[in-house]
Amino acid sequence: MDGKRREVLRAGGGVTLLTLLAAAGWLPGDALAADWNKAAFETQSLDATVKALGGAAPTQSKDIAFVQTPDIAENGAVVPVGVTSAIPKTESIAILVEKNPNMLAAVFDIPPGTDPAVTTRIKMGQSSNVYALVKADGKYYVATKEIRVTLGGCGG
Numbered sequence: 001m002d003g004k005r006r007e008v009l010r011a012g013g014g015v016t017l018l019t020l021l022a023a024a025g026w027l028p029g030d031a032l033a034a035d036w037n038k039a040a041f042e043t044q045s046l047d048a049t050v051k052a053l054g055g056a057a058p059t060q061s062k063d064i065a066f067v068q069t070p071d072i073a074e075n076g077a078v079v080p081v082g083v084t085s086a087i088p089k090t091e092s093i094a095i096l097v098e099k100n101p102n103m104l105a106a107v108f109d110i111p112p113g114t115d116p117a118v119t120t121r122i123k124m125g126q127s128s129n130v131y132a133l134v135k136a137d138g139k140y141y142v143a144t145k146e147i148r149v150t151l152g153g154c155g156g
Contacts, residue, residue, distance in 0.1 A: 041104050046131060046142070049096055049104050053133075055140040063087045064132050064143035068119055076149040081130060082119040089137040090116035099128035124149050 040052035050058055068082035083093050093116065094107040105122040116134075124130075127148040134141045 040107070041102055043103050044101070045103065046096060046098075046133075049094070050133065050140055053094065053107070053135070053140075055135065058133060058140035058142040061087060061134070061141035061143055064134050064141060066130075066132060066143070066145045067117070069130070069145060070147065072148045072150060073124065074150055076124040076126070078121045079124050079147060079149070080119065080121050083117070083132040083134075083143075085110075085116040085132075085134045085136065085141075087116075087134055087136040087141055090134055091137070092135040093118050094131075094133040094135075095120065095122060096131040096133060097122060097124055097128050098131065099126050100124065 040049055043049040043052050047057065050056065063086040065084050065086070066082065067084055068080055070080065073079040081095055083095065085093060090110050092107060092109050095105045095118075096103045097105050100123070106118075106120055108118045108120075110116045110118075122130075124147065127146070130145050130147050132143045132145075134143075
């Protein structure tokens, strides 16, 4: 009985704390219910992803660079990927993995006046092309890098 009482008190304390933080205005509305594009994260091709994000066919660009991204990933569960954009008025950067069940791995909004560069870790089931999709001034641009996975995927 004493163990259940402690569990109830612990759970109730967490809910109370969140309620107090929200009432004080310390939790932004976005933290409570994020608005996200579910359809884009369920796509299985580059064209379908761009369409779900609201764009048309992307143009290849040499102004998009992969940084801190290996040619060979030792573990497909945590592949570091970094992308920078030299395209003026970059609005967002998305990372897509061609052979994953759902292509879109991440989307980052780039506020005006900030450096258009992101780094993250993604999961890759097997060796694949990785796309950096940049939205700039309402248009989409893309760059591609092949990453081979040696562990945690098919190994080739």
